[in-house]
Amino acid sequence: MSDAYRAAGVDIDAGNEAVERMKAHVARTRRPGVLGELGGFGGLFALPTGYQEPVLVSATDGVGTKLKVAFALNQHSTIGIDCVAMCVNDLVVQGAQPLFFLDYLATGKLEPKQAEQIVKGIADGCVEAGCALVGGETAEMPGMYTNGEYDVAGFAVGIVERKQVLDGSQIKPGDVLIGLASNGLHSNGFSLARKVLLEDRGFTYAEPVPASNQLLGEALLTPTRIYVKTFLALQEQFQIKGGAHITGGGLVENLPRILPTGCAAEVREGAWEVSPIFQWIQHIGKISFEDMVRTFNMGIGMVLVVPVEEADEVCRAAEELGERATRIGQVVAGQQSQFAWAKRR
Template identity: 60%
Template sequence: MSDTYKQAGVDIAAGNEAVERMKKHVKTTFRPEVMTDLGGFGALFKLNKDQYEEPVLVSGTDGVGTKLKLAFAMDQHDTIGIDAVAMCVNDIVVQGAEPLFFLDYLACDKVIPSKIESIVKGIADGCNQAGCSLIGGETAEMPGMYSEGEYDIAGFTVGIVDKSKMINGSNIAAGDAVIGLASSGVHSNGFSLVRKLLLEDAGYSLQQELPELGGRLGDVLLAPTKIYVKPLLGLLKEIEVKGMAHITGGGFIENIPRMLPDGVNVDIEYGSWPILPIFKLMQEKGSISNKDMFTTFNMGIGMVLVVKEQDADGVLQYLRSVGEEAYVIGRVTEGERIVTFTGAEV
């Protein structure tokens, strides 16, 4: 049966080898609540509900989009899994949730065990950064569905927060401070435009060393998405955070309003943080307006927080003490749930 299936393009033995290779990486993520090993039909996770007065489960799912095209071109697969985790866990931590576990879905044209191991190791690295367990997943070999050497990856996470500690932005008010946490690069959004601007139109090579970027273009673009979970969960134990926004697809313009109640805007002070060189390069080469840049990319800020004005210094001090670059980047003003800018036309 397996030989016949192999002739059709599905290698069961290679799949089994890939599972064995990934086990050591997966097990590094296991929290005490994990009740099953890999290989079962379902993964079991014991909920320590006694730690919570009124526990609420928070879930999120996402992928990494066409950033995968760069991983294929660079033949570099050990960090794309971090991106998959980051896109999910950063989305749920903004509501105050601690990620508990993660599951992945990996589909490819052909299972190459060493390559699958590299991808899953990245997922495990991301889970360790977020403090959640990689408790299961699916690796699907699908000949004819993907071009040679290509794959797709997506993930799903579940977290938990006490109902009384949920963050929903409802008490954000005019006068509050807006804090930005630095991104590690482009993260995992906007790569269709990135590829068009830099590779197709400007004619750069991913292998090209660009002095203004401090390294190879491909390495800068593949820098994994920063995972903000542990610094933010630590901060929430010390200082009240009124609202948080993960700056993903839609940039500042579309993501910041998602945390705002009626009656307020966020006014961003342009120039209050360093815009990364990769964004300046794309804007220059594509002659792109500020508005389009801030509607597409994170522009060097991957997470935005709203706190009381009097708490801003304490927030900055805490975040910097745990290794995060953070800046006061604006203020909450009266308005209609939009983002405005001071210091530049956007």
């Protein structure tokens, strides 16, 4: 390799080693439609047959400052799951089955073992979501990132029959909101959580989370839940009218995005158990309820909108699929941007 390029901070040999380490993880994600092998200039994927009017759905996202926790704990094997989850959960709420995923990994100095762990997590997420990892980019950029630190982002593509696209147009007042429990913070609100717990109060990652069996580091690094297989299975059995992935902005900002004109969301405060980590952050930081629900998912990672007559069956089916499902509210007449909290009845 070029000694001059290495002296400038870029190690081509390390890049080649990283790719070799990644290949076995990428191979685990292979599914029908994948053409070619890793290493081409682009990932090739043949569209599935059997669709009358196939629509491609795309989504892209990153992991945000959750990466700071991974750096501090030197644990990198789950951060890739977060990257995949943030993309594929956005696809599935529109009724789309994820097909393939690409990643972008940028670092100041490429460490092949670390890169392998990151891609292992990405592959784990792809396997869980049923999509293929068809390619990616690893960029070594000395001077842009501190050694040992990196950024990772992803891009996913899914497919759905045009007439089955979930655009919220069938939602009406009286429909029920079903909440699927989150794994914790998922990948949002970490700037506030880290400020409150680590910077302001000086807690360490070894601090026990009250009313929980987790240490702070474990709680913060728990990967984002992937709801793809549950959502698609429920969609086959029931009339799912809409879905909202609860990310930045929480329930308050994300639920209105799926509602048609003339509809608003009414969520019952106290309808589900708020995860201990959120209660602790709110207590330690003396954060208002309004700020909490606009920053964190508060224990609900996804919301389904279903007809009232199917609500109980949807909850039971979701539980059988391994989710914790709860009726958290309903759709009411009102302005789309409105969001109301109602006392639990």
